Amino acid sequence: MENIFKKRLSEELKAKSMTRQDLADLIDVTAEMVTQYLTTKKLPSLETFAKICKALDVSADYMLGLKD
Numbered sequence: 001m002e003n004i005f006k007k008r009l010s011e012e013l014k015a016k017s018m019t020r021q022d023l024a025d026l027i028d029v030t031a032e033m034v035t036q037y038l039t040t041k042k043l044p045s046l047e048t049f050a051k052i053c054k055a056l057d058v059s060a061d062y063m064l065g066l067k068d
Contacts, residue, residue: 004065005064
């Protein structure tokens with residue numbers, strides 16, 4: 001699940017032409033934290049995960065790899 005989340009987060013950022021800073025501003029974290037979500041084993045809190053889904057306009061099921 002971790003790798004699917006990272007892959008989909010990266011894909012959605014590219015698809016929406018968003019930078020890490022753009023997303024960070026929308027979800028109230030630092031750009032460094034977004035980088036950690038993309039490159040380390042760090043996963044967002046449930047609250048931050050919900051904000052990511054809303055900011056990217058995708059479902060939680062999609063981000064978790066439960067749906068395509």
